[in-house]
Amino acid sequence: MPFHLIVGRGATASATARLLADGGDRVRMVSRSGAGPDHPGVERIALDATDADALSRAAEGAATVVNTAAPAYTTWPEALPPLFDAVLTAAERSGGDYVMLGNLYGYGPVDGTLTEEHPLAAAGPKGRVRARMWLRAKEAHDAGRVRAAEVRAGQFLGAGAYSIFSLLVLPKVLAGRLALVPAAPDVPHPFTAVGDAARALVAVARSADGWGRAWHAPVITASVREAAGRLAALAGAPEPRLASMTDRELTLLGLGDPFWEELWETGHMARRPLSVDASALAERFGVEASPLDGVLEEMLPAYS
Template structure:
């Protein structure tokens, strides 16, 4: 039984904790409020993970530290640098592998499928923040100061996420219109949260995975319209009614809403094909993607379970890491 330290208790952190606990590992989840999965093998600790000394103490003896944190969307430029630095410092001091959950922002607009070799050409703030984090981690790895890896997914399917499907599917399942600033017919890669956790755990444990980034194995891309249609069929709901919100609507919303304002930077991800190639992780790490209909069925079930507490609504697309 080895110690694994997870920073963050969102959907990916929670799925990772449960996966490790089910495998008989000892898990320590670190959040500001001491929240996390309720499991006998999971220790929940309240701490500021941006404090390198405190985090290093919590990671002492750990085989891996998992960066599953997700600062507020409009605070990335302020909150990520000290947190990323503390995580890298803790990994360097303790010898634990630093396994980070990343995303596709760093590539910027791309024509064609993104691979791990796609140049990090993002011009926006959020993409540059993620690129800087990975560049610093990779430099430490190459200098022999830490062992690092990163896994990157597209928009998430799964319980508790705040990605595009979680804004698209609730109104669809309720038989209401879904109004979103997206091209509903552009092919898009969707990544299942459990597949993110599986890839993260494998990458942290496999020496061949260290020193590079990996795309989370994901099923073949489908449009948001097809995703909604499949979900409606699985749930026995009416055919989806999808209405595209023009970009000026998103721009105007950003005048009063910080989150909507941040979405302007990544609007390109939703108005054209957004495709991620994840064959490397399948071929080299042996991780297979969960079939889309299975991931979608589990997502629909989770949304139905949560519906009495949260209701269903629509709005602009939101993103994880």
């Protein structure tokens, strides 16, 4: 019986696995830890996904290989190519389709509304490597070696989301403390709900004609302040206090933790308004953004 192989164990990987399994499909999840949702339809395997041969054996007979893998943020330029090449190899050998979970980094700074037709013109290392990974998959698709597609998401919100908002804003707002953010708190920003990204991945994976291109996942357009205000109202917390980190503060933080240095590359996404057009996915598959309040409510139980 065909199954879906999911590489990764994060919030979107787990949400995608549950969605597929709840629909009656078999799912096999692969990660270094072997973690994943406790579901009768989900098989979890501990495996190093950079091992193309081992991953190919796990993928044998898969109808779809879904790549949600996300190595440490600071290692992308070095870690993504061997990992994504191994996943692409496994997808090709399996004879199944290949769906990648991506983001908006590959475009670089964009004026106006961002569509899937915009060139991948990023100048920074994380954006360039993200673009390169999709172009390799697209090349394999165009050569007839595999059917490939990419779903590009904004900053994640929702249960289990790992993002600037979940790390720096949510706990401070719930505690009634000042939240310092490496962003302009009042500019519109594209957020993607974990569940919406999962629904987009599943829709593309099950489609007959969603291949050979990228799709923008559904986006909730809101400022950080707006999202924080709705979160506080839902939780009964005080009115949020937000402030933007100065360049000096970000530089000093970077001296102690390389993560902060990585944020310079994507500053254009956090300090300038960014509009993302996700209408193509909505029109083709009917997958639209969930209401902001519902997505924020999903995040509260972990902090209660």
